[in-house]
Every structure is written in C-alpha cells, then in structure tokens.
Amino acid sequence: MTRKSPQPGSTPLPAGLAAPARRSLAHAGVETLEHLVQLGRRRLAGMHGICPRTLAQLEDALDERGLELPAG
Structure with missing residues (x-):
C-alpha cells in the first residue's frame, strides 16, 4: 500500500x-x-548508487504519483 503524502509536494522517496x-x-x-x-x-543516472533497478523503482514511484522524470 502506498503512503499518502501529508502535504502536497512532500511525497517521500519509496521504501526499499x-x-x-x-x-x-x-x-x-x-x-x-x-x-x-x-x-x-x-x-540522477550519473549518481553513485543509482543502478538500473533503483532507477526503475524511482520511476515506478513517480508514475504512481503522476510525476515524470525529465531528461535533463
């Protein structure tokens, strides 16, 4: 189950x-x-510790909230 954000604009990063x-x-x-x-x-992709699996986790969390990661 996804956690609801207490305030708009403050959606926590996904667990895991x-x-x-x-x-x-x-x-x-x-x-x-x-x-x-x-x-x-x-x-983001150039940061230490951000592997394809982590990038996918973050993109899934963004999708759930209707957000999109820009190319830049």
Whole structure:
C-alpha cells in the first residue's frame, strides 16, 4: 500500500531503495519525489548508487504519483 503524502509536494522517496542510493540522494539534497523531478534523469543516472533497478523503482514511484522524470 502506498503512503499518502501529508502535504502536497512532500511525497517521500519509496521504501526499499538500496542504502548507497539513499545516501547519494540525501547528499544531493533529494528528500522527496518532487525534489527528484527537479534533479532530472541524466544527473540522477550519473549518481553513485543509482543502478538500473533503483532507477526503475524511482520511476515506478513517480508514475504512481503522476510525476515524470525529465531528461535533463
């Protein structure tokens, strides 16, 4: 079951992400799915700990919320 966001614009990152990915995202200041959208696919894919599986998990979470990861 998906968690509902307490406030619009503050959708948490999905549970189950690997620790290296979580640390890398935290280091980049990404705490929510909305922050992730601002980051963009190219920068996200180049980050340490972001493997194809993690990228797929994040894209699935974005899809559930009606968000899309831009190419940049």
